[in-house]
Amino acid sequence: MGMHTNWRDCAAWQKEKLPLSTTSNEACKLYDAALTQYVGWYDDAQFGGLEQTLDKLAKSDPSFIMGQVFSNGLTLIGTGDSIALNAGLRGSIDQMVASAASQPNLTQRERCHVNAVYELAQGRMSKAALIWEDVLLDHPTDLLALKFAHDSYFYLGLQRQMRDSVARVLPRWDPSAPLYGYLHGMLGFGYVETNFHELARRSAEKALSLNERDAWATHALAHVFEMDCQPDQGIAMMSKTVQNWETCGMLACHNFWHWALFHLEKGENEAAVEIFDGQVGKRVSSGAMLDYVDAASLLYRLKLDGTPVDDKWAKVYDVAKPHLHDHILAFNDAHFLMACLGVKNKSAVKELLESTTKFVESASATGDTAKAIKAVGIVLLEAMVKHDEGDYDGAVDRLSRIRYDLVKIGGSNAQRDVFELLLLDSAIRSGEEKHRRVAEALLAERGLLRPNSPMLKRFCARFR
Numbered sequence: 005m006g007m008h009t010n011w012r013d014c015a016a017w018q019k020e021k022l023p024l025s026t027t028s029n030e031a032c033k034l035y036d037a038a039l040t041q042y043v044g045w046y047d048d049a050q051f052g053g054l055e056q057t058l059d060k061l062a063k064s065d066p067s068f069i070m071g072q073v074f075s076n077g078l079t080l081i082g083t084g085d086s087i088a089l090n091a092g093l094r095g096s097i098d099q100m101v102a103s104a105a106s107q108p109n110l111t112q113r114e115r116c117h118v119n120a121v122y123e124l125a126q127g128r129m130s131k132a133a134l135i136w137e138d139v140l141l142d143h144p145t146d147l148l149a150l151k152f153a154h155d156s157y158f159y160l161g162l163q164r165q166m167r168d169s170v171a172r173v174l175p176r177w178d179p180s181a182p183l184y185g186y187l188h189g190m191l192g193f194g195y196v197e198t199n200f201h202e203l204a205r206r207s208a209e210k211a212l213s214l215n216e217r218d219a220w221a222t223h224a225l226a227h228v229f230e231m232d233c234q235p236d237q238g239i240a241m242m243s244k245t246v247q248n249w250e251t252c253g254m255l256a257c258h259n260f261w262h263w264a265l266f267h268l269e270k271g272e273n274e275a276a277v278e279i280f281d282g283q284v285g286k287r288v289s290s291g292a293m294l295d296y297v298d299a300a301s302l303l304y305r306l307k308l309d310g311t312p313v314d315d316k317w318a319k320v321y322d323v324a325k326p327h328l329h330d331h332i333l334a335f336n337d338a339h340f341l342m343a344c345l346g347v348k349n350k351s352a353v354k355e356l357l358e359s360t361t362k363f364v365e366s367a368s369a370t371g372d373t374a375k376a377i378k379a380v381g382i383v384l385l386e387a388m389v390k391h392d393e394g395d396y397d398g399a400v401d402r403l404s405r406i407r408y409d410l411v412k413i414g415g416s417n418a419q420r421d422v423f424e425l426l427l428l429d430s431a432i433r434s435g436e437e438k439h440r441r442v443a444e445a446l447l448a449e450r451g452l453l454r455p456n457s458p459m460l461k462r463f464c465a466r467f468r
Contacts, residue, residue, distance in 0.1 A: 007044070011037055013032050014029050020145060021143070022145065025110050025114055026068040026070075028068065031064040031065040034057055035074065037057050038058055038061060041053070041057060042148075042151060045220060045252040046251060047253055054078075058074065069103060069114050072118075073100065073114070073148075074148065076093070076096055077117075081124070082293055083159065086127075087126075093125075097121070116139045117149065119135055120133075127373060128371055129156050129159060129373075130160055133152075133156040136152050145176070147183055147186075150170065150173060153169050154169050154170065154190055158415075160372060161413060163197040167194025167197065167198050168194070169194075174188075185221075186215075186218060189208060189221030190220065192204045192224035193208075193223070196224055196227040196228050197227075201228050201231060204228050205228050217252065219256070220255065222242075223258065223259055223262065226238055226241070226262040227417075227418055229266070231417060233456060235270050236266075239266045242259065254294075257287040257295040258294055258295075261302055264280060269457065271462060273306060277311065280299070280313075284302055285316065285319065287299070297336065299320050300339040303320060304346070309459070309462075320346065321344065325352070328356045328359060329359045331360060331363045331377065332373060333373055334373060334381035334412070335413040337356065337360060338381070341385055345392045376412045380406040380410055381413060384423065386398075387403045387406075387426070387430075396434040396435070400431050400439045403426065404427065410423055428463060431443035431446055444467070447464055450463075
């Protein structure tokens with residue numbers, strides 16, 4: 005199938021029963037080009053990349069409501085900005101709502117998109133996802149609704165919903181439809197996050213058979229190798245296909261992160277550091293929150309595994325510093341704290357913790373993130389600080405209470421595994437006899453899931 009480049013005009017969208025309220029064929033084609041780059045995780049050079057595509061889309065028809073929906077929704081779903089932090093974004097959301105109200109001929113589908121993005125802007129991501137699900141009931145081929153819902157469920161830690169959002173609509177797609185192959189990669193990721201690893205493998209391989217440059221499908225396959233503890237296969241796959249997925253710049257950093265994790269699993273920490281220096285670290289300032297998270301997580305894991313990385317934290321902290329008061333995602337906050345601890349900036353650590361507490365105590369803290377921070381986020385941050393201070397007993401006590409609820413902060417099983425490693429490291433280092441038994445139990449538990457894990461063997465050697 006390859007890459008989609010035959011951009012759809014007004015008539016083509018109408019034919020697919022996804023009419024767009026614009027008379028501009030240019031706007032319709034640019035919308036298609038933007039959608040293709042979004043689901044494909046790449047910047048198309050002929051348009052100047054996704055950001056420039058959206059700028060051109062806005063200029064082609066300033067009143068085109070789905071262009072406004074796309075631009076605002078993408079900014080919000082990136083989790084690096086919010087209306088509380090950015091007055092310009094708040095104004096853009098207000099303008100979108102007003103523009104929709106002034107256009108009586110908008111379709112109900114388009115109005116639902118506007119409502120969903122508005123709810124997303126208010127911090128009610130779960131409500132936004134339900135609105136997009138309503139859209140998909142009547143319009144299962146609305147890929148923007150599917151991608152926004154799918155991504156929302158990922159951030160909310162709703163793994164079954166993420167999987168099922170794709171499973172519900174896939175049978176209603178024509179396999180010859182543009183962008184069809186990407187659904188298999190998305191489904192593959194949903195499968196691996198709900199522990200159907202073989203189904204995940206098949207779905208990812210199906211997607212890659214349709215488009216070898218589907219970086220998200222490659223990513224889903226990397227998750228299978230990670231969760232099945234098959235680092236050799238993972239390294240072989242990533243190295244063999246790098247020329248295909250590296251061109252997808254929005255996900256390349258994350259795929260390099262996975263590659264580094266395979267080396268870290270094997271104890272090849274120098275190779276992991278080389279990937280940080282050559283790839284992940286260089287992308288930390290890209291402006292994409294995912295790239296920042298990858299950098300912080302990789303350094304934190306290397307540190308937990310005993311590799312000196314103190315000299316590498318400064319540029320990661322420089323990116324984190326302006327975000328200490330964001331509180332857009334509890335998952336992000338934890339990764340900002342990693343950098344604060346990495347540079348040993350106690351005032352920044354204090355600032356982040358105090359800001360987080362103040363955020364959840366405010367009257368406006370009623371959204372999904374506030375609930376997640378109240379439930380597990382603050383305790384997680386406290387545990388990380390306790391570990392850094394050498395209070396391993398305090399870290400174990402806190403992490404043990406929340407470990408099965410940490411899914412609420414969002415992210416993938418592989419991403420959140422860093423906190424399982426933190427708990428295991430804390431339990432091994434603890435002086436309490438009870439926590440020694442906790443460590444023994446955790447090692448047994450991990451051994452059942454990863455019986456041939458070289459990393460597990462290193463933990464066991466430390467425990468003895």
